Amino acid sequence: MSLRFLQAVALGVALLSGCASQPTGRGEAPSNEAVMAVLGTVRALHHEADVFESAGDFERASDAVRRILALQYPRNMAEAEDLRADAYGRLAELALRRAAPDEALSLADTGLRDTHRESVLRARLMMVRGQSLGALADRAHAAADELGARRLREQAVEALEASIALNQRLLQRLADGGAP
């Protein structure tokens, strides 16, 4: 477990200690314990995926990341959208590494539908979408489908340019001192 995570946990516990006894009801933020449990589980599953990915086992790495998406997130957990967007992005990248651009494109599109906040995670989903379309364009070109290849290539570049534009806006916001 990384030192940074331990520091974050320590800081989180310190901050939570002042409000751990707040009641939780419908429409309110989930309990601290529930949030901590979900965050810890997500982290563990990303670690598991790291282990498999570093061994070249992209299938089992993908299985670990899919379990993140299958988690029951506490109601009104603000971080859930980002956690899911991150998981969709990683899953799509793993699909690309498995030479499965169709699946990667589908995962990226699902992630984009599931994510509404402008963030680096949404920009990453756009980028993976572009990479997937690029790979599909290559496939069409290899199959002598030049028209399809050109259309897919154009869509890919559009998605990539959209990703660049979003990241530029986020960088500008960060430079201006705001949240991304």
Add this chain to the structure above:
Amino acid sequence: MRRTASAVLAAGLLGLGCAASPAYRGAAPYSRTVTVASTPSEPSTTESSTGYAQPPSTAPRPARVDRPAATVDLDREPVQPAPPAAQPGSVTVQSLSESPASSVQGGAATDDGERTVREARIGAQVQRIREEQIRLASNPGICHDVCFAAGSICLAAQEVCRLTGDSDARCARARGACADAGRQRDGSCPVCPPTR
């Protein structure tokens, strides 16, 4: 308060997930290198401090820490070389090489006072850089996003150029965005948070 704490933890977690992405792990607008320009007889050393890969489509502009010129009056004490960046990561320290009389030529005597001023100026710059690094290290969430966004822009630019060809205007525009993002990142986050 609870949301703040959760955000801190989520940032740590996303740091893990995002960090696994090539956008963070594999590409940076510029290599995080510190090149120590040596005298001709010495081999140059290049350190890659955080293991960032260099996208082939972008020309590196490594931060340089220039040692004082080799033409030093032998009657004087050797000028202390500017220390390389003490912390890992790239540090742009142009001001070190811009300090007055960094090159002492023709054996002209420079008095001790001038040297003291110069060294104090260098020391102040190094101190400022260290303080900035500490400040940034205390806010890894922002630098994570900055580094991730900049890396993503360059990865996307690389793919745009692969699809359009190097001579295409869209490739040139994407490369420009990559270069801008690199400058912006270097300006706000001299050190990217570790990926693990």
